Amino acid sequence: MKRDDLVTDWRTNRIQAALKGTNPMVMAELPGGFAVFGDVQFLPGYSVLLPKKEVGALNDLAMTERTAFLQSMTILGDAIQAICQPVRLNYDILGNTDHFLHAHVFPRYQSEPAEYLRNPVWTYPTENWTKAEYAFDSQKHGPLMAKIAAYLRQG
Template sequence: MVIAKMKSGYAVIGDTQFLPGYCVLLAYPKEDTLIDLIIEQRSNYLIDMSLIGDAIQSVCNPRRLNYSVYEYSDVFLQAHIFPRYEWEPEDKKPYLVWQYGDIWHWKEIMI
């Protein structure tokens, strides 16, 4: 679900919401890597990513936010913004969200 069109792409709700507020920034127009962007585009992308984090912080009040930029094998630049909460299981708190394992159910994202 698209939240907003931003300067550098689309802010979307993450497909899996076991951590409420999880969002993704999809580069648009489609870009392969962060280093392919000129400095102004790169700045816009990273600022947009941080603005999404500001919104998540304001609405969901997590204990912290984790930001991850990926360039998957499908070659599509995307930033994942993960809120992290006090109520998470103790065995998950110190690790990356990918440690949640079976909770992830990926869907193909098309723009």
């Protein structure tokens, strides 16, 4: 399999790839899911929590699984807070575009333009999600990913 096929493969089903150990964005396995570094980094440290099984929504999990997922989401937030020192964190569970449970954890920075900082991250221009300059690059973003991963492994 060519490298491009591997990239396409893990992005096709991020949860299955995390379970198989083939999702290169996984930083740590937590009790309620997998902490993964974001594909785009216009807000440095942006990460996502994936559940340990494929479900459409939080309510599809048993109560103990929901609790573990939400607690793990905050543990991921603790790591981002400690490493990135943002002014605040935004947590977001939507499921509108990707129809599987996942939680976004966005660090928010004082350096952001005021019109974006006071609003949800989704008000940023659409290009921020597709610009090459913000795409994950292991040379550019790998050290930050490694620091967050190390924090998560410390427990």
